[in-house]
Amino acid sequence: MSTTDTSALAVQSATSATGRRFSPLASAKFKQNLRWTNWAPAVITFVIAAALWQITAIANPYVIPTIDQVWVSLIKDADTYWANMLVTGLEVLVGASSGIIAGFILAIIMAEFQVMERAVMPLVVVVMVTPIVAIAPALVVAFGFGMTPKFIVTALVVFFPMLVNSLAGLRDVDDRALDVMKTLHASRWEIFRDLRFTGSMPYVFAGLRIALPLAIVGAAVAEFVAAGQQAGLGSLVTIAAAQANLPVTWASIALLCFMGVVLISLLALVRKRVLWWSDGAAVGR
Amino acid sequence: METAQPHAGVHIENVSKSFGPEGARTLVLNHVSLSIKMGEFVSVIGPSGCGKSTLLKTVAGLIDADSGTVMVDGMTVKAATKNKMIGLVPQSPALLPWRTVLDNVRLPMRVNPKANANRNLRDPREILESFGLGAALDKYPGQLSGGMQQRVAIARAFVFDPSVLLMDEPFSALDEMNRDAQRLGLLDFWQSNRKAVMFVTHSVPEAIMLSDRIVVMGAHPGHIAEVIDVPLPRPRTIDVYATDEFRDLEGHVRETLREVMGQKSA
Structure with a gap:
């Protein structure tokens, strides 16, 4: 490049430098x-x-308790609430992570092999239109009152939004970047590794935003029908409601709500770290 | 890859291509033949729908021709892509937003590494510096202007030392002033790295400024209407625009384009 040209470029780069990931901006x-x-x-x-x-x-x-009644109950029985919240939390953690991983892996398989989508998607849709509330009691019959049916129900509700979003993300690649890869004779694996995987992340996170609150719904519903020994906040709600114990009912509901808020906030934090490149102006498209 | 090879460069012979469903196919390329010698810069210009992008994609191995042959350095396109002999600069920079500028330019080395043997791979850092992007190595594409992004895309196409460079209207999204700087930069770099270049464009001045020959294509179906030599001396600078030869050539190319468009409506 000629000298005049380079000086023009220097000016250009100075003005277009909008800062890095953790900039003053x-x-x-x-x-x-x-x-x-x-x-x-x-x-x-x-x-x-x-x-x-x-x-x-x-x-x-x-009809409903006052806020201070709920607060008093939370303080007085803090140990019980904590124990039950741990149970529900474990169900959400195990169920959601297996549903998320399974959904993403199946999405990869479907994205790479179209025939798998045609083969498996109809079955997935049939399972997903079946009301989860109806499946839960059946699973309890099959797997007993332990944790297993709760894991399964939670994983099931998470699975579908993860699958659908990940699949859309893996498919939505920049066609022109794909052209560049193809002229380099990139293998399918290389295209996945360098283009599709990271490129799908905005969709994956959109899926997680839907899936994580659903995971709590799944865990609570499973507990409604299968209180069992291991309790959980969901069963606490049903038991307390049956006894017309309003403060305990609403304290448990509040804690379920609190768990959801924590999950969504954590997700937003992780998203910011992972997806810094996808926010703001359209890049390279 | 010696320049003395008899088959060096791109040879397109009798290529035809149609698109569309059975029974309602439209012919997009009709018996197109064109050769681009090693170290020759050829622009392809023509109205929309003349098949110039399709022709470029055929050479890039992204589209298979229905009939005819395309050879790159004496090899089929498939073999040429396997050996990473084709550099593509698409219409948009198509950089990966989550990789730094440097890592974007390293991508062609990472991909299909088998073909890296026995070739003159360039240092990505060096090539970016010579493109005036030395300060942007560790930036992300989203932090660069459109012109800078496009230069990164060109660096990505040059870095693995392909024998043929295919450019699909790479400057069309830039504003006119920026475009001139980019053209001169490209010309400057190509001057010392002579590849066979096929450059698809909409702009008559751009075609003249850059090329040794201009291929004017007509539409319905896509065909080569005329090939115009550009005998302007190299290296060329911005002053070329003001010369009489440039203006005569511009008149000639525009006239040919008018004829091509006229045929279409007739």
């Missing part, structure tokens, strides 16, 4: 997120909702 954005105009509206909504709840609860003492 990112921390500026973080500070912006902390500004009160960003978090205050949500906080106000929560305060109003809590106030309405409290008023309703005081007016209807046999």
